[in-house]
Amino acid sequence: MSHRITRRTRIRTLVAATAVAIASMASAHAGKLDTTGLSSDGNDRFIVKYRDGSAEQRDVGNAKAALNRAARAGAGGKAVALGHVRRLAVGAEAVKADRKLDRAEAESLMQQLAADPNVEYVEVDRIMKPVFSPNDTYYASHQWHYFEATGGIKADLAWDVTNGTGQRVAVLDTGITAHTDLDTNILPGYDFISDAAMARDGNGRDSNAADQGDWSAAGECGTGSTASNSSWHGTHVTGTVAAVTNNAKGVAGVAYGAKVVPVRVLGKCGGLTSDITDAIIWSSGGSVTGVPANAYPAKVINMSLGGGGACSSTYQNAINTAVGRGTVVVVAAGNSNADVSGFTPASCSNVIAVASTTRTGARSSFSNYGSLIDVAAPGSDIASTVNSGTTTPTTEGYSLMNGTSMAS
Numbered sequence: 001m002s003h004r005i006t007r008r009t010r011i012r013t014l015v016a017a018t019a020v021a022i023a024s025m026a027s028a029h030a031g032k033l034d035t036t037g038l039s040s041d042g043n044d045r046f047i048v049k050y051r052d053g054s055a056e057q058r059d060v061g062n063a064k065a066a067l068n069r070a071a072r073a074g075a076g077g078k079a080v081a082l083g084h085v086r087r088l089a090v091g092a093e094a095v096k097a098d099r100k101l102d103r104a105e106a107e108s109l110m111q112q113l114a115a116d117p118n119v120e121y122v123e124v125d126r127i128m129k130p131v132f133s134p135n136d137t138y139y140a141s142h143q144w145h146y147f148e149a150t151g152g153i154k155a156d157l158a159w160d161v162t163n164g165t166g167q168r169v170a171v172l173d174t175g176i177t178a179h180t181d182l183d184t185n186i187l188p189g190y191d192f193i194s195d196a197a198m199a200r201d202g203n204g205r206d207s208n209a210a211d212q213g214d215w216s217a218a219g220e221c222g223t224g225s226t227a228s229n230s231s232w233h234g235t236h237v238t239g240t241v242a243a244v245t246n247n248a249k250g251v252a253g254v255a256y257g258a259k260v261v262p263v264r265v266l267g268k269c270g271g272l273t274s275d276i277t278d279a280i281i282w283s284s285g286g287s288v289t290g291v292p293a294n295a296y297p298a299k300v301i302n303m304s305l306g307g308g309g310a311c312s313s314t315y316q317n318a319i320n321t322a323v324g325r326g327t328v329v330v331v332a333a334g335n336s337n338a339d340v341s342g343f344t345p346a347s348c349s350n351v352i353a354v355a356s357t358t359r360t361g362a363r364s365s366f367s368n369y370g371s372l373i374d375v376a377a378p379g380s381d382i383a384s385t386v387n388s389g390t391t392t393p394t395t396e397g398y399s400l401m402n403g404t405s406m407a408s
């Protein structure tokens with residue numbers, strides 16, 4: 001009897017001690033450990049940054065050894081191996097576990113990684129999604145956002161001053177499709193999607209930024225995810241930036257004198273932070289291991305993508321590098337009708353976060369808001385270029401979309 005009580009008490013004490021230990025570990029690693037983006041569907045991709053000047057930073061071989069040491073203790077008591085995927089352009093390591101970890105296992109592994117004094121930070125390699133809500137009805141004549149007095153941006157007046165001639169805009173999105181109202185304004189880009197299954201082009205990174213379609217079946221992109229047709233989001237955003245204008249055809253672009261560098265980062269089920277941040281650095285003219293130098297560095301980077309949670313170190317470092325090269329980074333605020341401070345990369349410093357307004361000049365019902373918004377622009381019922389394919393690309397077309405993507 002007393003034995004049982006003692007044992008129970010001892011177990012309780014152990015449990016309490018473990019909780020205290022975990023809590024103190026977590027607080028000890030506060031600022032180093034960012035668990036934002038952990039999913040209840042399982043987690044296998046992380047980003048680990050070793051401090052500048054550390055042995056692990058000097059030599060990737062040392063980083064691999066350190067990752068193995070941290071993984072040796074397992075995740076939540078169960079065996080796990082950590083594979084080194086590659087070193088990112090920001091100097092952090094992209095790593096992948098050999099199995100999907102539940103939330104508790106992933107947190108335990110991340111704490112083991114953060115316990116290394118040479119580790120600067122540990123993050124989830126968060127998945128980002130295109131920011132938009134497509135509208136089923138197509139009105140070819142609807143480009144009210146360019147000229148109407150109430151809700152328009154007075155583009156017709158701005159075009160007398162500039163139409164973007166000589167500027168390059170990198171659109172980091174789902175890639176590009178052939179379109180006669182776009183083609184002459186498109187420069188060679190790059191496909192940064194490293195996961196062949198998400199890319200759907202049969203390989204990892206390559207020089208062909210063609211959008212292969214981002215359709216998905218129900219449940220394919222996480223528990224409860226619904227089936228969806230391909231969005232052609234990149235083609236739509238690109239048309240808003242630089243559709244061929246004054247050609248008696250289709251739509252006009254806001255900066256139709258500019259050229260677009262299509263940078264593919266979003267595929268089936270979205271895109272990885274590790275790919276997007278490499279793409280940010282490359283687009284601004286920086287170098288990325290394994291990727292040819294960018295012959296067309298962009299003055300402006302447009303990202304109409306995002307995910308939940310405040311800005312991560314990896315995003316902030318990549319954005320700071322691009323801005324340091326003189327590139328302006330424009331980000332859609334997000335379509336969650338919530339404060340933008342909880343969305344990445346819109347909440348990052350050094351970006352222009354764009355909210356969406358309606359035809360009457362009001363905030364679009366879906367648009368994120370808050371003190372981190374820099375500008376607002378029309379984003380409701382915006383007509384632009386797309387493809388007509390429901391899965392893979394077929395013929396060119398036009399459609400209306402709603403979203404801060406359309407505004408930015």
Ligand SMILES: [Ca+2]
Binds near residue numbers: 202204
């Ligand atoms: Ca590829």
Ligand SMILES: [Ca+2]
Binds near residue numbers: 207
């Ligand atoms: Ca490709």
Ligand SMILES: [Ca+2]
Binds near residue numbers: 244246248249250251
């Ligand atoms: Ca046109």
